[in-house]
Amino acid sequence: MTDTTSTPSTDETPVDPVDPVDRVLSHAEARSGVRVFGSAQALQDVTTARGGDTDGDQWDREERAALRRVPGLSTELEDVTEVEYRQLRLENVVLVGVHPQGEQEDAENSLRELAALAETAGAVVLDGVLQRRPHPDPATYVGRGKAEELRDVVAAVGADTVIADTELAPSQRRALEDVVKVKVIDRTTVILDIFSQHAKSREGKAQVELAQLEYLLPRLRGWGDSMSRQAGGQVGAGGAGMGSRGPGETKIELDRRRIRTRMAQLRRQIKDFGPAREAKRAERKRNTIPSVAIAGYTNAGKSSLLNRLTSAGVLVENALFATLDATVRRSQTEDGRVYTLTDTVGFVRNLPHQLVEAFRSTLEEVADADVIVHVVDGSHPDPAAQLSTVRDVIGDVGARDIPEIVVFNKADLIDPDTRLVLRGLEPDAVFVSSRTGEGVVDLRAVVEDRLPLPAVEVRALIPYHRGDLVSAIHEQGIIVTQAHEEGGTAVHAHVSAYLAAKLADYLV
Known part of the structure; x- marks a missing residue:
C-alpha cells in the first residue's frame, strides 16, 4: 500500500501533541525500546513466557516460527540453493x-x-x-480538531497506520x-487479522473467513462511475451509447452478491x-465421560495449564489468540x-459479535461441559x-448454570497484597502457576470433587471371562468394594445408566 503520510510544512509552528491529548506512550520511549504496552498488561514478561518440561512437544511452535527454504530461486553461484531472507517491514502504528x-x-x-493485539498482528x-x-x-x-492534531502526531513519529x-x-x-492521510483501521480489524493468521483447522479457517466477510460486507466502498456497469441508453439522453450497456449491476453490487454467496457456502461448511x-460428544456422553472446559481471557495461560495437567503438547505462545481450535485431552x-x-x-x-457467532460451534464445547475451569x-x-468479559460470553452460549471453578493463574507473579485483593474478589478461587506447578495438585482435587458422580x-457378580465389564467399571464408575470369588468378580460400584444396563444379567 502506498504510504501517504503527510509532513507538516516548515513555515508552520510545530504543534506539541502532548498538551491537547493525553499521551500514553512517548515516541522517545518507543524508539529506546521501552515496551510499556506489551510488558505491563496483556503479554507476559519475557522471563515467564518460556515453556517448560510440562508443555510437551509443541510442533506447532516450530512450524509457525520456521523459515521454509525454497530451492532454485537464487541468482548467485550454482552451489548456493537457498533463498536469502530479508527482514520483513512491520507496520508502524499509532x-x-x-x-x-x-x-x-x-x-x-x-x-x-x-x-498487545497490534504487536501480535x-x-x-x-x-x-x-x-x-x-x-x-x-x-x-475524535472530532475534527483533534483529528488534525492526530495527523501531526502521525507525521512526527512516521507512522503509516x-x-x-x-x-x-x-x-x-x-x-x-x-484528515490523517494514512490508513485507519479499528480494533475489530486487528482481532480478525490475528484470527486469520492463527487459524489452522478447516473449521477454524472457515469460521474466521465468515467473520471477516460479515465485517467487510457493509464496508465495501465503490469508486465512482469507473466501476459502474449500468451505462447505456441514447447518447442524446445522457447515456454513453453503443457498447456501453452493462449487465445491470454496479461493481460494488456484484461484489456484495459474491460475498453473500460465499458466506452462505461457509455457513453450510x-x-x-x-x-x-456431535458424534464425538455423543460417544463421550454415552460412556458418561465427564468433560471439563478450560475457558478464560486470551493469554491468561489456558494452554499452559492444560499442558501442566495433561502434558498435552498444545502450543503455548506469549501472544494473544494463540489457540483458536478446541483441543480435547484425556x-x-x-x-x-x-x-x-x-x-x-x-x-x-x-470481542466482535461476528466472531462470537462464527465461533459458536467451537464455544459449544464450553456449553456442553460438566465443569468450567475459568482461568484468570x-x-x-x-x-x-x-472475569466479567468471560462470564458475559459464557452466558451468551448458554453455559451460565454450569459449575465454575475460578483459577488465578501466574501465581508466581502475584505479591501477597494482590493475593488478598483477588481472594476478596473470588473467595473460592484456586491460585496456580502453570510455569512452576504451584497449586496444580489443589486444582486437580477441586476439579475431581466437582465432577458429576455416576x-x-x-x-454384581461378573464372570471372569467378562473382564471387559470390570475394566469399564474401573474406568467410568466408582468402585466401592471388589472381591474375587469362585463364580467371578464381586463388585459393589456406582456406574452410569448405560453401563448398568450392560451389567443387568450379572446383578445380585
Whole structure:
C-alpha cells in the first residue's frame, strides 16, 4: 500500500501533541525500546513466557516460527540453493482512543491491550493517545480538531497506520483517513487479522473467513462511475451509447452478491462439521465421560495449564489468540475415573459479535461441559474486567448454570497484597502457576470433587471371562468394594445408566 503520510510544512509552528491529548506512550520511549504496552498488561514478561518440561512437544511452535527454504530461486553461484531472507517491514502504528470523564484508567488498560493485539498482528506501536469526551464524534471519532492534531502526531513519529480502540462506522473510518492521510483501521480489524493468521483447522479457517466477510460486507466502498456497469441508453439522453450497456449491476453490487454467496457456502461448511463433533460428544456422553472446559481471557495461560495437567503438547505462545481450535485431552482422577479437558479459544473485551457467532460451534464445547475451569491472569491490572468479559460470553452460549471453578493463574507473579485483593474478589478461587506447578495438585482435587458422580449403584457378580465389564467399571464408575470369588468378580460400584444396563444379567 502506498504510504501517504503527510509532513507538516516548515513555515508552520510545530504543534506539541502532548498538551491537547493525553499521551500514553512517548515516541522517545518507543524508539529506546521501552515496551510499556506489551510488558505491563496483556503479554507476559519475557522471563515467564518460556515453556517448560510440562508443555510437551509443541510442533506447532516450530512450524509457525520456521523459515521454509525454497530451492532454485537464487541468482548467485550454482552451489548456493537457498533463498536469502530479508527482514520483513512491520507496520508502524499509532493508537487512539476516546473515554468519558472518570474512566481514564480503564481506557489506558484497553489501549495497552490494543497495543498487545497490534504487536501480535505484526505491527510496531510507536505512540498512543487518548481523548476525553462524553461520546465519540459521529463524524471522525475524535472530532475534527483533534483529528488534525492526530495527523501531526502521525507525521512526527512516521507512522503509516492509525488504530482506533473501538469498532468504527464505515463513514467514521473514511472521514478520519481523509484528515490523517494514512490508513485507519479499528480494533475489530486487528482481532480478525490475528484470527486469520492463527487459524489452522478447516473449521477454524472457515469460521474466521465468515467473520471477516460479515465485517467487510457493509464496508465495501465503490469508486465512482469507473466501476459502474449500468451505462447505456441514447447518447442524446445522457447515456454513453453503443457498447456501453452493462449487465445491470454496479461493481460494488456484484461484489456484495459474491460475498453473500460465499458466506452462505461457509455457513453450510461449518454446519457440515457439526455431525462429526456431535458424534464425538455423543460417544463421550454415552460412556458418561465427564468433560471439563478450560475457558478464560486470551493469554491468561489456558494452554499452559492444560499442558501442566495433561502434558498435552498444545502450543503455548506469549501472544494473544494463540489457540483458536478446541483441543480435547484425556485425564484421570485419583480413583481411576476418566474425564476430558478441553482447551478453548480465549476471549477479549469488546470481542466482535461476528466472531462470537462464527465461533459458536467451537464455544459449544464450553456449553456442553460438566465443569468450567475459568482461568484468570492474576498478574493483570484489572482481573475483575477479565472475569466479567468471560462470564458475559459464557452466558451468551448458554453455559451460565454450569459449575465454575475460578483459577488465578501466574501465581508466581502475584505479591501477597494482590493475593488478598483477588481472594476478596473470588473467595473460592484456586491460585496456580502453570510455569512452576504451584497449586496444580489443589486444582486437580477441586476439579475431581466437582465432577458429576455416576448415578446408579450396582452389586454384581461378573464372570471372569467378562473382564471387559470390570475394566469399564474401573474406568467410568466408582468402585466401592471388589472381591474375587469362585463364580467371578464381586463388585459393589456406582456406574452410569448405560453401563448398568450392560451389567443387568450379572446383578445380585
